[in-house]
Amino acid sequence: MGLQRVLPRFEDFTLQDLLPLGKALLVLLGAVVLVWVARRLISVLRFRLLRLMRPQNGADKIELEKRATTISGALQTVIAVVVWVGAVGLGLKQLGLDVAPLMAGAGAAAGIAVGLGGQNLARDVISGVFVLLEDQIRVNDIAIINGVSGVVEELNLRTTVLRDAEGVVHVFPNGAITSLANRTRVYSCYVLNIGITFEADVDQAIQAIREIDVSLRGEEAFGACMLEPVEIWGVDQFLDTGVILKARLKTVPGKQWEVGREMNRRIRIDFQKRGIALMARWPQILNSEDPQPDAVPAPSGAPAPQEPPRA
Secondary structure, eight states: OHHHHHSOOGGGOOGGGHHHHHHHHHHHHHHHHHHHHHHHHHHHHHHHHHHHHHHHHOOOHHHHHHHHHHHHHHHHHHHHHHHHHHHHHHHHHHTTOOHHHHHHHHHHHHHHHIIIIIHHHHHHHHHHHHHHHTTOOOTTOEEEETTEEEEEEEEOSSEEEEEOTTSOEEEEEGGGOOOEEETTSSOEEEEEEEEEOTTSOHHHHHHHHHHHHHHHHTSHHHHTTBOSOOEEEEEEEEOSSOEEEEEEEEESTTOHHHHHHHHHHHHHHHHHHHTOOBOSOOOTTOOOOOOSTTOOOOTTBOOOSOOOOOO
């Protein structure tokens, strides 16, 4: 009967029959405007919160922006879903359709869904809420989730979207995340493994590394990314072909590979000028964890698995 009211016969068609359709279109237009206004308000609140939070706790600007972007994105998604569900219901009601049976059917479908997979859905949503509240990862962080490394592109209540070095998108239900590591939280580190022969002067090599670090930090392009002078841990291993000098660079989040590769390049050039012989053969255990594609370690060394700070 509702459809007959909306779609009368052509010969009986009057302007009055357009009124329900016009009201429905106004409801949908209102939903579009409301979602747009909500997005604008969230964006304004995001910038205001950033200004308020920064002087209070002295947090890093990049870290605060990541957190604000993640939370605002989740809020925008939730508000858009709520508004559009309500708008569709009101629009159908304006068209003369009885939404009560539809709601009853939706309730029955929801009951079946809860019975079949509601536990997993609830687990995913609850896990997503805690990920947001505890600030474990943020959008644009480089993370390792269940052994997969990549950039966090989306962080929703139910899923987390990760894009790896080859451009493959991985979607993880939040409740199924069993292992999570954030490689760009507050600061990042790049571990240098520099192999030199037994005949090379260890002290000369360490001094050369310090001088290269001073030169690198003196340049605007790299100095702005480096938080501290290079931390040299000394001779770390004795191998068949030489010794391993281990050092660590501390950088702003996400810049460790750019700075580390440049450091490797300069070490290679400087050692060659000073006559410090590098190891010709590397063991298989020294592999790069760089998530970017086609990462070839410089001859001076390769980044080892990340280690916790040493006392």
